[in-house]
Structures are given as structure tokens and as C-alpha cells.
Amino acid sequence: MKSSGLSWRIVLVRPRNPLNVGAAARAMANFGFRDLVVVAPHPPVWQEARSAVGAEHVLTSARAVSNLQEAVGEATLVIGTTSGSRRNLDRELLPLADLPAWLKRCAAAGSRAALLFGSEKTGLANEELSYCHALVRISTSPRCPSMNLGQAVAVCCYELARARVVSARPPAARAHLSEPANVHSLEHLFARTVRVLDHTGYLKPKARQATLIKLRRLLLDLRLTNNEVRILGGILAQIEWKLENAEQKKE
Amino acid sequence: MKSSGLSWRIVLVRPRNPLNVGAAARAMANFGFRDLVVVAPHPPVWQEARSAVGAEHVLTSARAVSNLQEAVGEATLVIGTTSGSRRNLDRELLPLADLPAWLKRCAAAGSRAALLFGSEKTGLANEELSYCHALVRISTSPRCPSMNLGQAVAVCCYELARARVVSARPPAARAHLSEPANVHSLEHLFARTVRVLDHTGYLKPKARQATLIKLRRLLLDLRLTNNEVRILGGILAQIEWKLENAEQKKE
Numbered sequence: 001m002k003s004s005g006l007s008w009r010i011v012l013v014r015p016r017n018p019l020n021v022g023a024a025a026r027a028m029a030n031f032g033f034r035d036l037v038v039v040a041p042h043p044p045v046w047q048e049a050r051s052a053v054g055a056e057h058v059l060t061s062a063r064a065v066s067n068l069q070e071a072v073g074e075a076t077l078v079i080g081t082t083s084g085s086r087r088n089l090d091r092e093l094l095p096l097a098d099l100p101a102w103l104k105r106c107a108a109a110g111s112r113a114a115l116l117f118g119s120e121k122t123g124l125a126n127e128e129l130s131y132c133h134a135l136v137r138i139s140t141s142p143r144c145p146s147m148n149l150g151q152a153v154a155v156c157c158y159e160l161a162r163a164r165v166v167s168a169r170p171p172a173a174r175a176h177l178s179e180p181a182n183v184h185s186l187e188h189l190f191a192r193t194v195r196v197l198d199h200t201g202y203l204k205p206k207a208r209q210a211t212l213i214k215l216r217r218l219l220l221d222l223r224l225t226n227n228e229v230r231i232l233g234g235i236l237a238q239i240e241w242k243l244e245n246a247e248q249k250k251e
Numbered sequence: 252m253k254s255s256g257l258s259w260r261i262v263l264v265r266p267r268n269p270l271n272v273g274a275a276a277r278a279m280a281n282f283g284f285r286d287l288v289v290v291a292p293h294p295p296v297w298q299e300a301r302s303a304v305g306a307e308h309v310l311t312s313a314r315a316v317s318n319l320q321e322a323v324g325e326a327t328l329v330i331g332t333t334s335g336s337r338r339n340l341d342r343e344l345l346p347l348a349d350l351p352a353w354l355k356r357c358a359a360a361g362s363r364a365a366l367l368f369g370s371e372k373t374g375l376a377n378e379e380l381s382y383c384h385a386l387v388r389i390s391t392s393p394r395c396p397s398m399n400l401g402q403a404v405a406v407c408c409y410e411l412a413r414a415r416v417v418s419a420r421p422p423a424a425r426a427h428l429s430e431p432a433n434v435h436s437l438e439h440l441f442a443r444t445v446r447v448l449d450h451t452g453y454l455k456p457k458a459r460q461a462t463l464i465k466l467r468r469l470l471l472d473l474r475l476t477n478n479e480v481r482i483l484g485g486i487l488a489q490i491e492w493k494l495e496n497a498e499q500k501k502e
Contacts, residue, residue, distance in 0.1 A: 029395035144280035151405035
């Protein structure tokens with residue numbers, strides 16, 4: 001599968017330093033990226049970043065959203081970045097230099113891809129990582145592994161531009177049946193799954209959060225097409241109806 | 252010729268923003284580079300950069316020198332960075348991604364290499380470029396070609412570390428006859444050449460500066476060994492002696 005037509009959204013999750021937001025936007029502009037979304041920035045950080053003198057077009061047209069799901073809803077491929085210091089990430093962890101080859105192998109042409117960067121201090125949280133199809137790590141020195149956010153964005157954009165897995169323009173929104181489902185439809189399917197599991201008592205309160213994260217990852221790994229999401233959604237709706245109906249009969 | 256043993260010095264020429272000096276040092280540390288030299292920084296810039304909270308080891312051990320020659324004197328290979336916007340650079344101009352292959356082809360193992368970054372506003376001056384064996388350009392978008400200095404350093408360090416053309420430790424100083432001469436010995440030879448040319452009236456006052464830049468480039472391109480520098484130095488000394496002697500006889 002060719003991946004030269006990937007369109008990229010850069011997503012900064014809870015950035016704390018306005019200079020880093022500005023630096024990320026500049027690096028994006030340098031390498032031909034246009035679409036920046038910032039998740040839940042502190043309001044003064046966002047204000048200061050946007051009002052910076054000489055702010056890039058990328059920054060003035062950037063959007064702030066309140067949660068990650070809103071930022072990646074339209075994406076059909078989500079890549080997270082991590083310093084790789086945490087264990088049990090339970091996702092494929094690629095050195096950045098290997099990402100282009102992985103994309104050529106695994107990403108459908110014309111995919112809407114999102115590249116996620118966590119906050120300067122904490123990186124991406126486990127729940128945020130559960131939205132990612134794969135994780136990339138910039139191979140840094142063990143003595144000084146943690147990169148500045150703006151520089152990490154620059155290096156990632158450089159690598160993607162270097163491998164030419166960037167499309168100049170975002171593709172028109174499509175939802176052909178045979179194409180990969182986006183995060184929004186998967187979340188819809190996921191919410192339905194959770195309702196069914198709750199109904200059946202599958203989700204134990206103590207392990208609920210951890211189980212949901214595992215299940216979301218499992219769902220992502222299936223790489224469902226829109227058609228498959230439609231079929232599975234129908235099956236789940238039927239199960240839901242049956243469960244509710246059975247309860248009503250019992251009452 | 253293997254180039255995996257190259258040792259690198261990063262040289263920032265007249266940087267204006269202390270944050271960029273700090274960012275360059277951090278990126279160097281991230282990718283295992285240690286040797287930072289700053290040429291002619293404004294004293295407050297240098298003070299502020301060095302006193303930054305959490306300054307990298309790279310920065311605390313960095314040196315400030317007054318001119319470029321001092322910074323690259325020991326180097327046997329000098330690479331300049333440029334936005335590529337100026338014409339007539341008269342040097343091989345490589346996309347950064349092609350630099351590792353060029354180094355494998357053209358750099359002797361164990362070379363002491365220097366990578367030069369010009370000031371944020373003006374880049375490297377023509378005279379500074381004349382010290383460079385080759386120039387590299389980070390391939391950026393024509394709409395926003397100019398990179399932030401700290402990010403440019405990060406991207407270059409990433410590319411060199413990615414291709415593993417970095418040595419963990421600087422090599423011991425060597426001056427074997429068959430090894431490439433460093434900039435310091437070439438400058439010595441160059442100064443002697445200039446004296447001879449002045450003596451003979453070859454250098455016309457109006458074109459003097461431009462001619463000297465061309466001659467320095469020519470001298471670099473010869474890739475002289477220490478032995479060749481010694482022989483040429485001897486020949487020039489003899490010519491100098493003869494010229495002075497002839498003048499004295501005339502007097």
C-alpha cells in the first residue's frame with residue numbers, strides 16, 4: 001500500500017509552554033505541514049502562543065479542542081510519540097527512522113493520519129496512548145533522552161518530509177465502505193460495545209478502566225473498514241436490544 | 252572510507268538568542284554530541300545562555316571563541332549549513348539527507364569534523380563559507396524555508412545520529428603525515444601563499460577579498476595531507492626567501 005498520500009494532523013496534548021507551541025507550528029510550516037490541533041491547553045498558554053509576534057499561519061489557523069477524541073475523530077491512523085521510558089506500552093514501538101517503512105507497509109493510501117505529542121512534563125497518558133495504532137520513539141542518548149517538545153516536532157516533521165509520506169493537501173472527506181474506519185466511528189462502535197459489556201456484567205468496577213484501554217487497543221488493531229464497522233454495529237445493536245428486552249420480560 | 256568514527260564539533264557563529272544556544276546544546280545532548288563552540292556571541296547572550304536553569308552539560312562545558320578560525324582550527328573537515336537561498340555558493344550543496352552518504356564517500360575515518368550554523372538573521376557570511384568543504388541544506392518548504400536555529404541543530408544532529416556517523420569520543424590529536432591536514436595547518440600555508448602573492452603583485456587591491464575567498468576554497472578542495480602541506484610550505488618558504496633576497500640585491 002502506498003503511503004505517499006497521507007495527510008497529517010499534528011496534535012499537541014496539554015502543552016504547557018507557549019514557546020513550544022509556537023516552535024512546533026514553525027517547524028510544521030518548514031516541512032509543509034498545515035494542520036495543528038492543541039488539546040486542552042491552559043488558556044493563558046494558548047492565548048500567549050497565538051498572539052506571538054510573527055506567529056506562523058499554521059498557528060493562527062490552529063484549533064484548540066477540549067479532549068483527544070475530538071482532535072483525532074476524523075483520523076484513520078493515529079501515531080503517538082513517546083520517550084519509550086515507560087514499560088508495558090503494549091503497542092508496537094518504532095524508532096522514528098523506521099516509521100516511513102512501517103507506513104508504507106501498514107497505512108492505506110490517502111489515510112488521514114494524526115501524530116500525537118504529550119505534554120512536556122508527562123508525555124501521553126495511558127488512555128491517550130490507547131488511541132494509537134503505533135508509537136514512535138526518537139532514538140536519543142540514554143544520558144539525555146528527553147527532547148524539547150518543539151525540537152521533537154521538528155525532527156518528526158523532518159523525518160516524514162524526508163521520506164515523502166506527506167500530502168500537500170488534506171484529502172476530501174470520504175467514507176467509502178472499503179476504506180479504513182476513522183476514530184470517530186470506532187469510538188461509536190466502542191461505546192456500544194461498552195454498553196453491552198456493562199449490561200452483561202463483563203466489566204468489573206476495579207479493573208474497568210484498564211480493561212477498557214485494552215479493548216480499545218484490540219479494536220484499533222482490527223483495522224476495521226467502514227463496512228465492517230457498520231456490520232458489527234448492527235450486531236451489537238441487536239444484542240443490546242435483546243438484552244434490554246430480556247430484562248423487561250424479567251421485570 | 253568509513254566515516255563511522257567521525258567526531259563532531261558543533262559551531263554556532265554569532266548567535267543572537269540565548270534560548271537558541273540552550274536549545275542547540277540540549278539537542279546535542281539528546282543525540283550524543285558533546286563539543287559545542289560559540290563564535291563571537293554578544294556577551295549578554297553568552298552569559299544568559301550559560302546561566303540558564305538546567306543548562307545541559309554540553310553548555311556548561313562549551314567554549315566561546317572570538318573568530319571562526321579558532322573554532323575550526325583542529326578540524327580536518329568543515330561542513331556549513333545554509334538555507335540555500337543565496338546563489339553562487341560555489342560549494343557542493345547537499346540536502347541534509349544525503350550528507351551521511353557523502354561522508355561515507357569523502358571523509359577519512361577518524362576525521363575531526365565541524366558543523367557550522369550561522370547567526371539567526373544572516374546565516375554564514377561568504378568568508379565563513381570559504382572554510383567549508385561542503386554545505387548542507389535542510390530541505391524545507393519554499394513557503395517557509397527558514398528554520399529556527401535550535402530546531403535546525405536538532406534536525407542535523409538527528410540525521411547524523413540516525414546514520415551513525417558520530418563517534419562517542421573525540422579522537423586523540425594526531426598529525427600523521429598521511430592524514431588530512433587540519434584547518435590550522437592549511438591556514439598557515441594559506442597565509443604564506445598570500446604573502447608570496449602580495450610580494451609578486453598578484454593580488455589587486457579591489458579584488459583582493461574575493462580572490463582570497465576563491466583561493467581558500469581551492470586550497471580546501473585539494474584535501475592536502477600533512478605531508479603535502481609540509482612540502483608545499485617548504486616550497487613557498489623558498490620562494491619567499493628568494494623574493495626577499497632579490498629585492499635586497501636590487502636595493
